[in-house]
Amino acid sequence: GPVVAGESLGLEAVADVRRHGLVGPLAGGAHAHPFQQGTGCPSPGRLCLHPVHRRRRRRVRNSDSGGGSCHAAxxxxxxxxxxxxxxxxxxxxxxxxxxxALDHTTPLMLTAMRTVVGGTFLISFALARGEKLPRRRDDLARIFVVSLSITTLSSAFLVAGVSRVPAGVASLVASTMPLFTAVLSAILLGVGVMRMGAIGLLIGFAGTALLAAPSLSGETATLGMIAMVLSAVTWAFGTVFMKWKDFSRVTPVMLVGVQLVMSAAVLVPVALVVEGLGDTEWTTGLWLPLAYSAIPANAVTFALLATVVRRATPTQAAATAYLIPLSGVFFGWLIRGEVLGLVELAGGALVVVGVFVLVTENARRAVAAPVPAEEP
Structure with missing residues (x-):
């Protein structure tokens, strides 16, 4: 998932690893983190880059600090x-x-159709560019884990949540993914959370609680909020896994395309058995939003995200995390006439502020992290 499917920000995570090398700060001590193995890292407690990434990292930092032509910059x-x-x-x-789209089909069937359309489009696009399909068993196994967590479970939970809560609320809850990513990174990877990051987490989770409060009065909305939170958690796990394992042999677009096809292989038969086609209306009311969800909001954003993570400063790239929920609320109001209550607006504002504090702190640390001296 684009934000609605975590695959889009998953692509951003992969590209970020390729651009900066290792993610960290990493836990110190005698036992090197798997990220540090084979990197020649002189200090287990500091951020270490693979040698091939050191020159690239210096270029990125120079661009962040305003090097080069002022006009071109x-x-x-x-x-x-x-x-x-x-x-x-x-x-x-x-x-x-x-x-x-959900006015014309069921949640699981819609999730399955999105993976079929999006996966077919992306793999066709990647093959047309001369990219290779992954063939190694270890690559396919790792892609399957990400596929299961992001483009299968997270997407299914998200669409189920969207079917039960307003689109604006769904976009705000989905935006908590960076918060859960920070928590899981600390637990699974030993990546520390600094003081400002911890403050961002507290603010963001307080906002999530406020967003959930109005939903507790109705069973349908409560189930929707639970599904949205589970979507954010499974999406965050997939993102952390992508930062942990090596995906360098597979191009980002091909990686996400294969994820979607793997998800389709799981979701299509499950949707047919669980929901069937009886409640699906094959009209333009389904095909138009499905096409938008699978291509402009999915495949097109992959190409755009790839451009952003290559050329943007960390702060600019991180801006997508808190602009997307604002966009989701805006379109929910503009197109469907959704109006959020004061409690939901307050909760949404806290979520956006919390994510802003967290991702800008991470961006600041990425720029300030020490870079080992370049090898001759």
Whole structure:
């Protein structure tokens, strides 16, 4: 998932690993973290990069600090920011498009159809560019884990949640994924959370509790909120797994395309058995939002995200995390007339602020992290 399917930010995680090398700060001590094995890391307690990434990291840092032509940097920065806003608009509108699609089909069937359309499109696009299908068993096994967590479970939970809560609320709860990612990274990878990051987590989770409060009065909305939170958690696990394991032999677009096809192989038979086709209306009311969800809000954003993570500063790239929920609320109001209550607005504001504090702190640490001296 684009935000609506975690695969889009999963792509961002893969590209981030390729761009910066290892993620960390890592836990110190005598036992090196798996990320540090074979990197020649001189200190287990500091961020260490594979040698091939050190030169790239220095270029990224130079671009963050304003090196190069001022005019060229200004134009590039404006283009990157415009791309970030376009990504937020495309993905934010996805929540509303799913609401329209769900008027004509069932949640699990819609999730399955999205994986079929999106996976077919992405793999065809990747093959047309000359990219290779993964063939190694270890690569396929790792892709399957990510597929199961992000494009299968997370997407299924998300669509189930969208069917029960307003699109704007769904986009706000989905945006808590970076919060759960920080928690799981600390638990599974030993990546520490600094003081400002911890404050961001507390603010974000307080906002999530406020968002959930109005839903506790109705069973349908309660189940929807639970599904949305489970979507964020499984999505976060997939993101952490992608930061942990090596996916460098598979290109990002091909990686996500194969994930979607693997998910389709699981979701299509399950949807046919559990829900069937009796409640699916094969009309333009289904095909148009499905096409938008699978291609502009899915495949197109992959290409845009790949551009952003290559050219943006960490702060610019992180902006997608808190612009997308705002876009989701806006389209829910503009197209479906959704109006959030004061408690939901307050909760949503806290979530956005919490995510903003967390991702900007992470971006600041990424820029400030020490870089080992370059090898001759």
């Amino acid at each position: 200004g134009v590039s920065s404006r283009l990157v920011l415009a791309t970030v806003f376009l990504i937020a608009l495309l993905i934010g509108g996805n929540f509303t498009s799913l609401k329209f």
